[in-house]
Amino acid sequence: MVCALSLHVPCPPRTGPDRIGAGRSSEVFAEGPDRVVKLYRQPFEPEAVANELAASRLAHGFGLPVPEAFGLVGRAGRTGILFVRLDGPPMTARYACNPLGLLLALRRVARIQHAIHACPAPGLPSLHALLRRQIAGARVPEPLRQAALAALDRLPAGDRLCHGDVHPGNVIATRAGLQLIDWQKAAAGDPAADVARSELVLRYGRFGPAWFSRLGPVRLARRLIAAWYVASYRAASGLPREAIAAWRLPVAVSRLFGHPSDTDAELLAAIERLARKSPDFEKASLFAGPGQSPGLG
Structure with missing residues (x-):
């Protein structure tokens, strides 16, 4: 798979x-x-x-x-x-039919991300402020937006170097090793937020046509890959699982800012599940109704 x-x-x-x-x-x-x-x-x-x-x-x-x-x-x-110039294919192509190689490469990427987080980020924008702006403009119902903003307010700003978009599509497999590209979203912030973003992209980012992403075995594989990545990062860093989990709601809502994607509906459903567990969300009565998704606003 x-x-x-x-x-x-x-x-x-x-x-x-x-x-x-x-x-x-x-x-x-x-x-x-x-x-x-x-x-x-x-x-x-x-x-x-x-x-x-x-x-x-x-x-x-x-x-x-x-x-x-x-x-x-x-x-x-x-x-x-x-x-x-980096000579080599993207990591996604290099390990296309090598599942074990992909998992080992993801573990190396997690270690690279941990090394990134050991560095300060003088002069870069605040990740906390960037997430706040994205959440404010995200395509979500207002109760979800407010829950995400309230969760963000409780989280540390941080001052570590964060790439902002670490995932296999932004990694080039060269003879000298893996190289991380596309630093357009880099910021100064909390490492746990950066890992939560990587977990989110691995699980819900677009890979192929929408029908392919909706297949049960594909969704299961992506969930397992995302869990493996988080476990690999935690093994390298010692970061508590709860620290990453605390960022999932605000990071997920921020993902629905900008260009629409054919995975938006799936991500919105995941956001609803996260919000239902949040102390900031005012009960299920604020949703559209039992068993209904709030829909994109």
Whole structure:
């Protein structure tokens, strides 16, 4: 099942010999034999680009497995960042049909994430403030929003370096080892929040078409993979399970900010379950009704 899960990760088609990758917000092009340029799609947020450059340089300066960032560049009216080129496939492709290899690689990623959290994050935005803004604009009913904000208010701000989006799709498997890319969402915050985000993406992030993600065996596999990742991080860090669990509701609600996804309904159902356990949620009567989902607002 892990093999099938990995094989359904969509790969963007190449549009030319120089394009080597693409995502929702950017495209990556070869720039000579040993560099690449990550060009952001229009329109883009200048603050996010500047943040990725600053965070990448900060992480590389600490000796973390991160590609070196050389600076901002312009290409055909677009803004981008020039990076050293990493030779190797994404982790999702490298371990597509190697379940044991995938689990061992996830354990290495968890250790990398723990090493990231050992570093300070001077000059980066506050993860706590970022989550508050995302929760305020999330596509959820008001009772869920208020429960998430109340939970967030009780959680520590933190000052550690947090990547903000650690998952296999942002890891490149090179001969020298695993390298973590895409530092656009990096911030200063509590490590437990960063791990909760990784757990959420492993369990509910988009992998393939919506019908595939809804298959029972796929959902079970993803739940087990997410649990394995959290256990691997806790083994490396000693972080209590409860510390990560406390962040699940605000992190999950923040995920419903921005572009809609075909996994929104499943995530909203999970948020409802989390909220029902929260002391901040005013009983089940605030929901749409027995057995009903509140729906996206």
